[in-house]
Amino acid sequence: MKVIRRTAAMAVMVAAALFGPPGAHxxxxxxxxxxxxLRTWYQLSLELVRHTPTYSPPVASxxxxxxxxxxxxxxxxxxxxxxxxxxxxxxxxxxxxRTAGETYDxxxxxxxxxxxxxxxxxxxxxxxxxxxMASLESKLDGEVTSGPPADVVARxxxxxxxxxxxxxxxxxxxxxxxxxxxxxxxxxxxxxxxAHWVPTSLIAQQQFPLLPxxxxxxxxxxxxxASCTLPAPLEYxxxxxxxFYRDALEVYQTRQALSPEQTAIARxxxxxxxxSPTPPGHWVSIALQxxxxxxxxxxxxxxxxxxxxxxxADAFIGCWSxxxxxxxxxxxxxxxRVIDPKWEPLLNTPPFPEYPSGHSTQSAAAADVxxxxxxxxxxxxDATRHGDGLKPRSFASFRAAADEAGVxxxxxxxxxxxxxxRGQEQxxxxxxxxxxxxxxx
Numbered sequence: 501m502k503v504i505r506r507t508a509a510m511a512v513m514v515a516a517a518l519f520g521p522p523g524a525h526x527x528x529x530x531x532x533x534x535x536x537x538l539r540t541w542y543q544l545s546l547e548l549v550r551h552t553p554t555y556s557p558p559v560a561s562x563x564x565x566x567x568x569x570x571x572x573x574x575x576x577x578x579x580x581x582x583x584x585x586x587x588x589x590x591x592x593x594x595x596x597x598r599t600a601g602e603t604y605d606x607x608x609x610x611x612x613x614x615x616x617x618x619x620x621x622x623x624x625x626x627x628x629x630x631x632x633m634a635s636l637e638s639k640l641d642g643e644v645t646s647g648p649p650a651d652v653v654a655r656x657x658x659x660x661x662x663x664x665x666x667x668x669x670x671x672x673x674x675x676x677x678x679x680x681x682x683x684x685x686x687x688x689x690x691x692x693x694x695a696h697w698v699p700t701s702l703i704a705q706q707q708f709p710l711l712p713x714x715x716x717x718x719x720x721x722x723x724x725x726a727s728c729t730l731p732a733p734l735e736y737x738x739x740x741x742x743x744f745y746r747d748a749l750e751v752y753q754t755r756q757a758l759s760p761e762q763t764a765i766a767r768x769x770x771x772x773x774x775x776s777p778t779p780p781g782h783w784v785s786i787a788l789q790x791x792x793x794x795x796x797x798x799x800x801x802x803x804x805x806x807x808x809x810x811x812x813a814d815a816f817i818g819c820w821s822x823x824x825x826x827x828x829x830x831x832x833x834x835x836x837r838v839i840d841p842k843w844e845p846l847l848n849t850p851p852f853p854e855y856p857s858g859h860s861t862q863s864a865a866a867a868d869v870x871x872x873x874x875x876x877x878x879x880x881x882d883a884t885r886h887g888d889g890l891k892p893r894s895f896a897s898f899r900a901a902a903d904e905a906g907v908x909x910x911x912x913x914x915x916x917x918x919x920x921x922r923g924q925e926q927x928x929x930x931x932x933x934x935x936x937x938x939x940x941x
Contacts, residue, residue, distance in 0.1 A: 544636055566671050570664050577663070706851040720934075
């Protein structure tokens with residue numbers, strides 16, 4: 501399949517673009533090599549998210565969080581400034597440490613740890629994805645090991661793998677390690693009544709909602725999935741004078757009068773599974789673009805990626821907890837039932853309940869974490885969807901981008917406004933737990 505072959509091509513293309521010909525970064529003194537190794541594995545991971553069937557947005561957020569923690573811990577062990585997240589993240593015990601007095605190479609450690617983590621977290625990807633991981637591992641192994649002495653390489657590789665194994669063992673107890681049937685339960689009892697979710701797709705697998713128990717997973721930084729609770733959604737009503745009807749009518753009328761700019765916004769942030777790196781991958785892509793543009797240090801890079809991954813993973817757990825608590829009907833179902841049976845939204849409605857908006861929750865959480873790290877009014881350009889033929893978009897701040905991501909779901913016909921607004925409230929509450937982590941000594 502052409503789409504899947506793109507994964508292998510991307511692995512080679514990204515590696516070649518960042519590293520050039522073999523030996524170009526052979527010097528152990530090249531301080532940028534660890535960052536380049538880190539970014540390259542992340543770029544491949546975003547491609548693997550796009551092409552691995554089980555990688556819906558919640559599953560992608562989980563993998564990206566564990567990659568971030570892995571990278572952070574191996575870097576922290578050799579840093580005079582970084583402090584381990586062990587004892588701060590739920591159930592994460594002390595990670596292996598470097599042997600005092602011995603010499604290690606950061607690029608070799610990052611390479612060994614990220615290769616081990618990516619191969620484990622994406623072990624169920626297809627043959628082309630497997631080839632892409634093996635090819636990238638081989639290429640980067642050659643790059644990072646060409647300079648340091650053999651004993652340093654061996655010691656560094658063993659250490660990187662030991663940390664990755666520790667983090668991966670921790671991951672097995674979070675409730676999300678096994679995803680069967682692409683995340684759709686084989687048996688599920690729908691909640692009776694017109695206010696509640698019903699399938700919005702004719703696909704047989706999607707007659708039950710995606711990952712209904714995800715909100716029960718062990719979070720990373722927040723105490724539990726329901727740590728950031730939300731008020732109940734608007735009371736269901738088909739009365740034309742009700743607030744619920746007015747919210748639905750707004751979705752309907754917005755779709756009927758979409759401007760070209762609103763359409764572009766909806767498509768830019770659509771972030772569909774199997775067609776994009778998904779919403780959490782989109783925000784990781786934003787971070788990677790900034791880190792590369794600014795030549796960010798290893799310490800700052802791993803801090804950014806770890807916090808961003810943690811906040812987004814917790815955001816999906818918190819959002820899913822609320823979604824299945826309230827189990828609210830989607831706009832497309834209500835509008836066809838009450839307003840116009842022939843109505844079509846711009847975007848396909850995802851197969852799970854309405855309230856709150858996942859895009860809004862996780863984007864607001866991501867924006868709060870990135871604002872805490874980079875500051876208010878941090879301008880950037882986002883070219884995440886450039887490879888899909890969508891023009892880059894520019895933003896004056898992370899919160900401006902998050903606001904656009906949220907309203908994009910109204911333009912797409914996927915969410916009521918209240919679901920967007922509540923998600924924008926839930927996201928910062930969840931991000932506060934990540935922002936409170938101590939990553940500096």
